[in-house]
Amino acid sequence: MTVKGRHGDAGLAIGRETMQPMYDFIKSAQDQQKPFFLWYAPMMPHTPHKPPARLLEKYQAQDKANAAYFGMIEWFDETCGELLDHLDRQGMRDNTIVIYLHDNGWKQGNDSPLHDGKRSPYEGGTRTPILIRWPGHIKPSVSNEPVMSVDLAPTILRAAGLSATEKMQGLDLVNLQAAKIKRDCIFGAAYEHDMQDWDDPEKSLQARWAIESGKWKLLNRKDSIELYDLTADPHEKDNLATANPEVVKRLSKRLDDWWAQGNSR
Numbered sequence: 001m002t003v004k005g006r007h008g009d010a011g012l013a014i015g016r017e018t019m020q021p022m023y024d025f026i027k028s029a030q031d032q033q034k035p036f037f038l039w040y041a042p043m044m045p046h047t048p049h050k051p052p053a054r055l056l057e058k059y060q061a062q063d064k065a066n067a068a069y070f071g072m073i074e075w076f077d078e079t080c081g082e083l084l085d086h087l088d089r090q091g092m093r094d095n096t097i098v099i100y101l102h103d104n105g106w107k108q109g110n111d112s113p114l115h116d117g118k119r120s121p122y123e124g125g126t127r128t129p130i131l132i133r134w135p136g137h138i139k140p141s142v143s144n145e146p147v148m149s150v151d152l153a154p155t156i157l158r159a160a161g162l163s164a165t166e167k168m169q170g171l172d173l174v175n176l177q178a179a180k181i182k183r184d185c186i187f188g189a190a191y192e193h194d195m196q197d198w199d200d201p202e203k204s205l206q207a208r209w210a211i212e213s214g215k216w217k218l219l220n221r222k223d224s225i226e227l228y229d230l231t232a233d234p235h236e237k238d239n240l241a242t243a244n245p246e247v248v249k250r251l252s253k254r255l256d257d258w259w260a261q262g263n264s265r
Helices: 009-016 020-031 053-060 064-089 149-159 176-182 245-263
Strands: 098-100 131-133 185-191 205-212 216-221 225-229
Touching: 009 064, 020 064, 053 064, 064 098, 185 245, 205 245, 216 245, 225 245
Parallel strands: none
Antiparallel strands: 098 131, 185 205, 205 216, 216 225
């Protein structure tokens, strides 16, 4: 990604200056008549926020404080479009699975539609979209089913005609109906930005959470238990833990069982 540091130098070239490394890699696979896996993960819209002048000016008229950041988002979107167009031009649209996701939300200002942002266990930090394009296999649609990035490996394996391993917790996102049948709860954990103890990852743990049937969210922090009804309260403003002790008890057990299972592997 970089040569001298985490957030700069040579790693900034891809996306901001050129898409050619991606095109060269795809051509190499074509020349060898081999399948390929390409992960396009540029430092966009991460800092430094230096979008083209045309995009900066566009958003300065709407939100001067966040104009550079919004310009970076659109710039990144444009490069994704360029990559999709390249696949189309190469005649690879129908037999290439494209998956779009990102690792966290990002709060900009106080008018964010969800609570909190990056590195947070609240919805503003964890609720992000997963998009999949696979013409001829997936019809354009929108689903509100709670899924997560752990579902990607089983989805890709099955799409390639292979089987997921028994230990894989994820589901096949191509078949969301199966997800409804097999899983009514998803789990997650948030850690500090920097590892506190390499031999004891739990020292870096901020919080664990469980979301049941897309409605109840139990948030287990180091010093508190929080319960939210995401259907009625997507902004997570009303902690219902005291008023719903049975729900807290049930979800706490599910969360503890999941945590114990993961730590035993």
